[in-house]
Amino acid sequence: MVGVxxxxxxxxxxxxxxxxxxxxxxxxxxxxxxxxxxxxxLQAVAGRNEAAVKxxxxxxxxxxxETDWRRxxxxxxxxxxxxxxxxxxHADMAIAAAEAGKHIIIEKPLxxxxxxxxxxxxxxxxxxxxxxxxxxxxxxxxxxxxKKLIQDGVLGRLYHFRGNYLQDFIIDPxxxxxxxxxxxxxxxxxxxxxxAHSIDLARFLVGDIHEVVGTMETFIKxxxxxxxxxxxxxxxxxxxxxxxxxxxAVAFLARFENGTVATFEATRFAAGNRNKNTFEINGExxxxxxxxxxxxxxxxxxxxxAPGLQGFRLINCTEDIHPYAGAYxxxxxxxxxxxxxxxxxxxxxxxxxxxxxxxxxxEDGVKNQKILAAVETSAQTKQWVTIDY
Numbered sequence: 001m002v003g004v005x006x007x008x009x010x011x012x013x014x015x016x017x018x019x020x021x022x023x024x025x026x027x028x029x030x031x032x033x034x035x036x037x038x039x040x041x042l043q044a045v046a047g048r049n050e051a052a053v054k055x056x057x058x059x060x061x062x063x064x065x066e067t068d069w070r071r072x073x074x075x076x077x078x079x080x081x082x083x084x085x086x087x088x089x090h091a092d093m094a095i096a097a098a099e100a101g102k103h104i105i106i107e108k109p110l111x112x113x114x115x116x117x118x119x120x121x122x123x124x125x126x127x128x129x130x131x132x133x134x135x136x137x138x139x140x141x142x143x144x145x146x147k148k149l150i151q152d153g154v155l156g157r158l159y160h161f162r163g164n165y166l167q168d169f170i171i172d173p174x175x176x177x178x179x180x181x182x183x184x185x186x187x188x189x190x191x192x193x194x195x196a197h198s199i200d201l202a203r204f205l206v207g208d209i210h211e212v213v214g215t216m217e218t219f220i221k222x223x224x225x226x227x228x229x230x231x232x233x234x235x236x237x238x239x240x241x242x243x244x245x246x247x248x249a250v251a252f253l254a255r256f257e258n259g260t261v262a263t264f265e266a267t268r269f270a271a272g273n274r275n276k277n278t279f280e281i282n283g284e285x286x287x288x289x290x291x292x293x294x295x296x297x298x299x300x301x302x303x304x305x306a307p308g309l310q311g312f313r314l315i316n317c318t319e320d321i322h323p324y325a326g327a328y329x330x331x332x333x334x335x336x337x338x339x340x341x342x343x344x345x346x347x348x349x350x351x352x353x354x355x356x357x358x359x360x361x362x363e364d365g366v367k368n369q370k371i372l373a374a375v376e377t378s379a380q381t382k383q384w385v386t387i388d389y
Contacts, residue, residue, distance in 0.1 A: 006036065009352050010043040010077055012102075014069045014093055015084035016056035018231050019107050019134070020045070023082055024060040026341035030349065033327040033342060038349040040080075046072040069093060073100050080352065083107060087192070088185045091116040098123035103130040105348050109196045109372060110365030112187040117369040121362040130351045132344070132358055133365040135200040137277060139343035141335075142298040144323035145315070146281070146288050147205055149300070155283030161206050161254075161262040162280040163198035165190075166270035169232045170248070176226020177242040178234045189246030191216065192372055194277070195266035199371050200360060201279055207258045209371055211386045214252025216379040218244055219269055252375050287312075296334045 011027060013020060027040040046066040047053030057065040066072045069089075073081060073096050081097035083090060083106040091111050097104050104124060110133055111117040124131040137143060149155065167190075170181070179185040180193060203209065225238035249267035256262065270276070277292035286302040289312070299312040318334060320326035324343045328335055351358040360368075367389060374385040 006039040007353065008041045009038045009349065010041045010079045011082055012043055012072045012075065012078035012080065013045045013062070013082040013084060014047075014072060014089075016045050016047050016053055016060070017084075017228065019084035020056065021060060021230075022338060022341050023084055023105075023134075023345070024062070025338055026345040028061055029338075029342055030345050034346045036346065036349045037353045040345070040349060043078055044072055044075065070096065073097050073102060079103060080105065086179045086185050087187050088112055091120055094120045095123040098127040098129050098131075101127060101129060103352055104362075105132045105134065105345075106365075107134045108200070108365070108368070109187065109192045110362060110369055114366070114369050114373050117362075117366045121366050124357075124362050130348075130355065130357050131362045132348045132351065133360050133362060133368075134341075134344060135197060135204075135360050135364075136340040136344050137197055137201055137292065138204050138360065139324070139340045139347070140290075140292070140295045140317075141322045141325045142290055142296060142315075142317040143201065143205075145317050146290060146298055148323070149288060150205060150281070150283075154285065154302070155281065155288065156285035158206055158258070158260045158281060158283045160280070160282040161202050161256070161260055162282075163202055163262065163264045164276065164278050165194040165198050165266040166273035166276040167194060167232075167268045168271050168273050170220075170268045171271055173220050173223070174236070175223065176234050176236045177223040177244065178226055178228045180228070181223065181244045181246055183245040186246060188372060188376065189218070189244075189248055189250075190266040190268050191247055191250045191375060193266075194268070195250055195264060195375075196368055196372060197277060198264050198266060198279070199368050200364065202254075202256075202262060202264075203364070203367065204360070205279070205281060206260050206262075207256050208367065208389065209254045209262070209387055210257045211384050212252050212254045212371065212374050212378055213384040214250060214264075214375045214378045216247035216250045216376065218246070219248045220244060247379075250375065250379070252378065292337075295337070295340075 042062045044064045045062040081102045222241045226236040251265045254262040280289035347358040378385045
């Protein structure tokens, strides 16, 4: 901010692979596009492999590194702990960070279980630290604009939400047994990994979900032992086979508290779909739909249009009037996936300045975790399950 001294917020990040790279980029680019009272400083990154974390620190611009996440949390020169590690580590790290008085930003899902998520939420509340969970898709300008249209009553009463998240990166039976396919590490498969995003979008756009009924399926039961090597790529480490203990696909119905009904589908077995995260919402006055693979565009249909002119219109959400878009380029000069994280970090930095936790935060994470658990229970019992908030 020109003429205004910015407060430095010193970041300590635990983890450095796919999401670590994305978060690092967002911290570095935030001051280029947005004026904030707080400026993130890449103070230190932590990882168990010293050679790898040192290389990551140098490449991504971190001032130092640690090989023990506990040491990172203990440091006096760290204000924020950013957790981008596998799901089974989230609870211990977040609770320790909260007890140390650090603000926390964490990748989704919040935890392995509802019980863990609730303990994490209690810890941040008890220690009065700012907290946020990284459901980045909320922060696409087109999604934010969809929210505005709904709030402004453009669609009227809402009838349907339809959310799909389709990927295909594990469809090859030779894809190895990585942490994402182990229940003790990830909590669930497609359910927690990608359906969690659809659930958060649904809650953001429509409201809280009241009840669910669903089914889950694991298509390939055993895979060769291996590990992730960045992004969604992996390598085989052994000739031995291991058991897949999470779902490959999930589908469920839902009813919202406001009466809207919904269908959700998430799979990592939809050949040809690299990252097809979509939603469609139908209301009494029209419909909107969005596809992450064309994230700048929002499709809008309004029943009040004259006969002969009715149809979905394509809105390229890159005008100054669209949320966040005015910080970038002239209209039509599109932005990408990484910018959703810049917007999320922008909101987090504002929260650190104000002392208020931006949405989605750990409270949202707990609600999302309860929905994930309810879907899993429903798949086991083959019955509707009411969400107990």
